Structures are given as C-alpha cells and as structure tokens.
Amino acid sequence: MTTFANAESVAGEVKDALIDLIYRLADDDLILGHRNSVWTGLAPILEADIAMSSLAQDEIGQAVAYYTLLHELGEDDPDTLAFARGVEDYRCASLTVLDRGDWAFTTVRQYFYDVYKTHRLAALTESAYVPLAQLARKVRGEQKYHMMHSRMWVSRLGDATDESHQRMQAAVDALYGHALGLFEPTPHEAVAVEAGFCVAEADLLAAWRAEVEPMFEQAGLTSPGDAKPVYGGRRGAHAAELQTLLDEMQQVYRLEPTAAW
Amino acid sequence: MIRCDHVVTNDKPGDPGYDENLAAFEARIARGDKVEPGDWMPDAYRQQLIRLIHVHANSEICGALPEGGWIPHAPSLKRKLALVAKVQDEVGHAQLLYRAAETLGKPREEMIEELIAGKAKYSNVFHYHAETWADVAIIAWLIDAGAIVNQRMMAEGSYGPYSRALKRICYEEAFHLTHGYDMCITLAHGTTLQRDMLQDALNRWWEPIMMFHGPSDKESKHNEILMKWGVKLKSNDQQRQEFLKQYVPKIGELGLTIPEKWNLRFDEATGEYLYAEPNWEEFINVVRGNGPASALRLRTRKMAHDDGLWVREALESAARDERVPVSVN
Numbered sequence: 070m071t072t073f074a075n076a077e078s079v080a081g082e083v084k085d086a087l088i089d090l091i092y093r094l095a096d097d098d099l100i101l102g103h104r105n106s107v108w109t110g111l112a113p114i115l116e117a118d119i120a121m122s123s124l125a126q127d128e129i130g131q132a133v134a135y136y137t138l139l140h141e142l143g144e145d146d147p148d149t150l151a152f153a154r155g156v157e158d159y160r161c162a163s164l165t166v167l168d169r170g171d172w173a174f175t176t177v178r179q180y181f182y183d184v185y186k187t188h189r190l191a192a193l194t195e196s197a198y199v200p201l202a203q204l205a206r207k208v209r210g211e212q213k214y215h216m217m218h219s220r221m222w223v224s225r226l227g228d229a230t231d232e233s234h235q236r237m238q239a240a241v242d243a244l245y246g247h248a249l250g251l252f253e254p255t256p257h258e259a260v261a262v263e264a265g266f267c268v269a270e271a272d273l274l275a276a277w278r279a280e281v282e283p284m285f286e287q288a289g290l291t292s293p294g295d296a297k298p299v300y301g302g303r304r305g306a307h308a309a310e311l312q313t314l315l316d317e318m319q320q321v322y323r324l325e326p327t328a329a330w
Numbered sequence: 331m332i333r334c335d336h337v338v339t340n341d342k343p344g345d346p347g348y349d350e351n352l353a354a355f356e357a358r359i360a361r362g363d364k365v366e367p368g369d370w371m372p373d374a375y376r377q378q379l380i381r382l383i384h385v386h387a388n389s390e391i392c393g394a395l396p397e398g399g400w401i402p403h404a405p406s407l408k409r410k411l412a413l414v415a416k417v418q419d420e421v422g423h424a425q426l427l428y429r430a431a432e433t434l435g436k437p438r439e440e441m442i443e444e445l446i447a448g449k450a451k452y453s454n455v456f457h458y459h460a461e462t463w464a465d466v467a468i469i470a471w472l473i474d475a476g477a478i479v480n481q482r483m484m485a486e487g488s489y490g491p492y493s494r495a496l497k498r499i500c501y502e503e504a505f506h507l508t509h510g511y512d513m514c515i516t517l518a519h520g521t522t523l524q525r526d527m528l529q530d531a532l533n534r535w536w537e538p539i540m541m542f543h544g545p546s547d548k549e550s551k552h553n554e555i556l557m558k559w560g561v562k563l564k565s566n567d568q569q570r571q572e573f574l575k576q577y578v579p580k581i582g583e584l585g586l587t588i589p590e591k592w593n594l595r596f597d598e599a600t601g602e603y604l605y606a607e608p609n610w611e612e613f614i615n616v617v618r619g620n621g622p623a624s625a626l627r628l629r630t631r632k633m634a635h636d637d638g639l640w641v642r643e644a645l646e647s648a649a650r651d652e653r654v655p656v657s658v659n
Contacts, residue, residue: 106402225645225648233641321403
C-alpha cells in the first residue's frame with residue numbers, strides 16, 4: 070500500500086477525501102465532548118461525575134488533535150475551526166448533536182459512539198495517511214477505557230431495576246437510528262477507501278452490529294428492528310439543535326472573535 | 331460507602347475518665363501527632379470536624395456550579411479543556427472531603443441531603459452568580475487563592491484524614507490558581523471590552539472575597555477551641571491579611587483597581603492592610619441561604635440529586651445481584 074507521509078504528500082481529490090474524513094472525526098469528538106462536559110457537577114454520583122468529565126476532556130482533546138492535523142493540511146487553526154465555522158460546515162453525526170437527555174440517554178449514546186469509535190480507531194491505526202495512523206494509535210489507549218466505562222454502564226443499568234431497564238430501552242429506541250447515521254456514506258468515501266485512509270462505512274457498521282447485539286442480549290435490551298438511519302450530519306445538514314449548541318459554544322468567543330481569550 | 335462505626339466512649343465532659351483522656355489527647359496534639367479515625371477524641375472535636383469538613387465538601391460541590399455553568403461557553407479549546415478539568419477537580423475534592431467526614435461517622439448521603447434541604451452551609455462566595463466569563467477568571471484566580479491560604483493552614487491540622495485530603499487538594503488548587511491568573515492576565519492585556527469585563531468582575535467579587543475567610547476575629551465564635559485542638563491554626567483575620575499581602579500587589583500589576591469604598595491601604599507601621607470592615611450581618615445572611623444565587627444553587631443540586639436517584643438505586647440493585655467469583659485453585 071502507498072502511504073502518505075505528511076500533508077505535502079496529498080493533493081487533489083485524495084486530499085479532499087482525507088480532509089472530509091478528519092472533519093468527521095474531529096467534529097464528532099468536539100460536539101459529543103461538549104455535550105458530555107455539561108454533566109460536570111451534575112451527574113448521579115460523584116464518581117460518575119468525575120469519570121464523565123474525564124471522558125469529555127479526552128474527546129475535546131482528541132478533537133484538538135484532529136483539528137491540528139487539518140491545520141497542517143491547510144485548513145484554519147483549531148480554534149477558528151471549532152468556534153468560527155457556520156453550522157453547515159460541521160460534519161458531526163446527529164448522534165453527537167442531540168441534547169444530553171437523562172443518564173440513560175447519555176450512557177447509551179456513549180456506548181453506541183464508543184463501539185463505533187473503537188472499530189474506527191482500530192482501522193485508522195493502519196491508515197495510509199501516516200500522521201492519522203500515528204494519532205489513532207495514541208488515542209486508542211484512551212479509547213480502551215472509554216469502552217470499558219460504556220460497557221459497564223450498559224451492562225449495569227440494562228436490567229438492574231424496572232425503571233433503569235425502561236429508561237435504557239427508551240434511550241436505545243430513541244438513539245438507534247442516530248447511531249446508524251454515524252456510518253452515513255459520503256461522496257468522498259470511495260476515494261478515501263481507495264487511498265487506504267480508512268475502511269468502508271459498511272464494514273464498520275457490520276463490526277458495530279456484531280458487537281452491540283451480544284451486549285444487548287446480556288444487558289436485557291433489544292435493538293429496534295425497524296430503525297431508519299438518520300443521515301445528513303456528514304454533509305452538513307443538521308437539526309436545529311446544532312445551531313443552538315454552537316450559539317452556546319461561541320457566545321463568548323463572538324464578543325471579540327479576533328482577541329485572545 | 332465508608333462508614334466508621336466508632337465506639338463512642340466517655341467523650342463528653344463529666345463522663346468517667348474524660349478529663350484524663352482529654353489531657354492525653356491535648357498532649358498528643360501539642361506534640362504534633364495526627365488524630366486518626368479510631369482514636370479517642372472529645373465529642374466536641376468530632377462534631378467540630380464534621381461541621382467543618384461537611385461545609386468544606388459542600389463548598390466544593392456548590393463551587394462546581396458557578397464555573398460549571400460557563401463550561402459550554404468557554405471561548406477557546408484550551409480554556410474549555412482547562413475549565414472542565416478545573417471543575418472536575420472541585421467535584422473530586424468534594425468526594426475526598428465527604429469521605430474524610432465519613433471517617434467521623436457521618437454518611438455522605440446524609441451530608442448531601444442536608445445540603446439540599448438547606449440545613450448545611452457552604453462558602454459565602456458560591457452564593458453569588460458568575461455573570462460573565464471574567465467572573466470565571468476572577469473566581470479561579472482570587473477565590474482559589476483565598477482557598478489555598480485557608481487550606482494550607484488547615485492541612486497542618488490535627489485530624490489525619492482531613493489533613494491528608496487537604497494536602498492533595500492544595501496541590502491541585504495550585505494549578506487552578508495558575509489557570510485563573512493566566513485568564514486574568516489575558517483579559518487584562520486584551521481589548522477594552524475584555525479589560526472592562528475583568529474590572530467589572532473584580533468590582534462585584536471584591537466584597538465576597540473580603541468575606542471569604544469568615545467574620546472578623548472580634549465576631550468569630552469558633553476560633554478559640556478550634557485553635558487549641560489544632561483544627562485551625564490561624565484566625566480569620568490572619569488568613570485575610572495573608573491573602574491581601576500576596577494578591578493586592580498582583581491585582582495592581584494587572585492594572586486593576588480595588589473599589590474605593592473599601593479604603594484599602596497598607597499600614598507601614600503594623601505591616602498589615604487596613605480596610606473598611608465588610609458588613610458581617612450581610613455575610614451571615616448570605617451563608618444562611620439568602621444570597622443572590624443561594625436558591626438557584628440548591629435547586630440545581632437538588633435537581634441533579636433527584637434526577638440521579640434511579641441510577642443510584644439501579645447501582646445498588648446491580649451490586650446486590652453480583653456474584654462473588656469462587657476461587658477454583
């Protein structure tokens with residue numbers, strides 16, 4: 070396989086496909102990290118509070134690393150990318166955008182995302198774009214703990230009490246279609262796969278399903294058979310919730326967009 | 331949950347052997363020994379410590395709220411990460427402190443429920459709103475600075491678990507101070523809007539900051555016994571002077587001014603700051619739950635506690651169901 074050692078070694082439609090891929094990774098992490106960070110100080114127990122906050126920090130930190138890769142590829146600096154783009158420029162999946170909901174909603178969402186991300190990162194460690202492969206290897210160390218954390222919550226809350234089961238199942242029903250939206254095909258996919266930057270979304274989805282189903286069986290949860298994928302996020306067509314989130318996130322930044330804060 | 335089922339024996343004045351035990355206890359403290367959870371201690375010492383640590387833990391968990399509210403609005407990736415980490419530390423401090431208080435026999439759940447019911451106090455400064463981003467900077471710099479003055483002193487205190495928790499807390503607070511000072515420097519050297527925002531925040535926060543170390547020594551009723559038992563080693567006014575001496579010059583260096591009504595000035599003769607005494611009746615009123623943000627703080631904590639009830643119940647149920655694996659060797 071041909072590898073691409075650095076930003077200078079990619080060009081044309083190959084570069085566009087790489088940039089599109091990294092925006093998806095970065096924006097998912099930033100937006101979900103933002104949602105998770107809001108739990109700091111408000112989670113059901115102090116220990117869960119501290120863990121959720123670490124998760125948010127890892128996700129935002131990983132977004133910074135991806136934005137830095139984008140900056141090397143000629144995009145704006147990380148703060149400008151995070152704080153000064155229009156809503157249609159974000160490439161996050163709708164799963165990450167949804168408001169935090171209750172603890173069941175948050176933990177089911179996190180589980181769906183972590184299974185996706187674990188498989189995504191495993192594939193990216195072999196990416197033909199060397200800086201991305203190196204970053205994926207580094208991030209995988211953190212991801213291992215996120216995955217353990219998510220599995221623990223799903224397995225504990227899935228059938229602990231009637232209420233916990235009912236809340237977890239409601240979250241699964243509400244989120245499943247959004248989780249499928251993580252794997253939305255993009256116009257750049259064929260080029261990105263051909264260049265060896267990533268694997269096909271359909272392959273990732275198959276790996277995701279193969280992991281989620283046995284876990285649900287163990288936790289007493291059921292996948293909705295008829296869930297339709299919620300697409301749009303990967304091409305910048307978002308629900309109004311993302312604009313609300315960005316207004317909140319950019320509120321202080323916009324007071325003096327050119328100033329240091 | 332940690333519980334220390336201490337054996338309460340003869341720990342009140344008039345009990346058999348109390349005077350001898352008290353003399354030995356006070357001699358230990360005078361030697362600089364740490365008192366540990368199972369050791370004999372006067373009931374009054376235990377109650378004072380529970381009260382102090384409980385208030386301190388509540389302050390950490392309530393202190394997470396005004397800054398936590400600004401996490402979604404942090405204006406750069408670096409600030410967002412630092413603020414989440416900082417507020418997370420405060421929650422971690424609450425956890426450490428509730429555990430330290432549990433070693434004296436009071437369960438965490440009970441402490442949190444007393445807080446939510448408005449029956450337990452927390453620091454005066456968290457009864458105010460954080461109105462702008464600059465408030466977050468002032469809180470992280472000057473309130474954490476005030477807290478460090480207090481906690482470094484308390485960390486030398488006589489109760490082992492509290493002292494050890496405080497040493498770790500002070501270590502983390504030092505990072506918060508750097509984070510807060512860095513934010514203040516950035517705003518102070520920023521645009522007119524940013525500088526004005528910072529000065530405005532200082533103007534609003536100066537009174538709560540002057541009150542932070544508690545009522546003047548002339549009014550404080552707990553100091554004497556706490557100092558004798560090595561719980562508190564400096565008076566409120568001593569701590570306030572220590573804070574002022576370290577930070578008033580730095581505030582000036584940033585081009586900020588302390589509101590004139592405080593008539594704050596350094597007295598060369600005594601080497602101490604002089605100032606208009608804060609309104610201590612107002613302080614008492616605020617810490618009793620009548621500050622501008624008091625109702626909001628408790629409402630938020632109650633909401634978080636109530637919303638999390640089903641999760642705590644589920645965890646307890648899951649823990650009961652877990653089988654202990656049998657060793658097969």
